[in-house]
Amino acid sequence: MNRLLRNSLALACGLYVDVALATTQPAAAVVAPVAASGSAAGQLTQLVLGLLLVLGLIFLLAWLLRRVQNAAPGSAQVIEILGSRSLGPRDRLLLIQVGKEQILIGHSPGTIEALHVMAEPIEVPASARQATPEFAQRLMELMGKDQKGRS
Numbered sequence: 001m002n003r004l005l006r007n008s009l010a011l012a013c014g015l016y017v018d019v020a021l022a023t024t025q026p027a028a029a030v031v032a033p034v035a036a037s038g039s040a041a042g043q044l045t046q047l048v049l050g051l052l053l054v055l056g057l058i059f060l061l062a063w064l065l066r067r068v069q070n071a072a073p074g075s076a077q078v079i080e081i082l083g084s085r086s087l088g089p090r091d092r093l094l095l096i097q098v099g100k101e102q103i104l105i106g107h108s109p110g111t112i113e114a115l116h117v118m119a120e121p122i123e124v125p126a127s128a129r130q131a132t133p134e135f136a137q138r139l140m141e142l143m144g145k146d147q148k149g150r151s
Contacts, residue, residue, distance in 0.1 A: 011049065011053055012053055078098065078099065079096060079097070079098050080096070080097045081094055081095070081096060081097075082095040082096065082097050082102065082122075082124045083095045083124060086134075090108065090109050091106070091107065091108050092106075092107045093105070093106060093107075093115075094106075094107055095122070095124070097121075100121065101117065101118070101121075102117075102118040102121045102122060103116070103117050103118070104116040104117075104118070
């Protein structure tokens with residue numbers, strides 16, 4: 001992994017130096033006629049390598065972000081979403097557990113309001129708790145990878 005990162009950084013630095021040198025040359029050298037076949041292949045190669053570098057960095061950062069998010073302990077969270085209900089395309093009700101207190105929250109695009117603080121906590125079964133966001137769960141169902149039924 002470190003070797004891949006070093007190689008991609010070295011390639012990025014090499015491309016940066018190549019572009020920097022091209023911009024510092026006199027204008028007469030830039031306007032000089034270019035050989036059609038050799039230079040076009042070189043530019044195409046440089047373009048493809050740059051694109052591959054950018055795509056590689058995107059995938060690397062996505063992988064690192066996923067690893068960092070999974071490393072955080074889930075049970076040590078102070079605030080937990082016990083349930084949610086969609087009221088419309090952009091409005092939601094959320095049942096939040098903060099310590100030993102449960103709060104019903106209304107969420108709209110511009111506001112978040114505490115609607116009710118529960119006098120006694122509601123017991124929410126573990127099967128009813130939403131472990132993954134609705135979109136992610138629906139996508140997994142469509143792909144045939146439903147995780148809820150496999151427990």
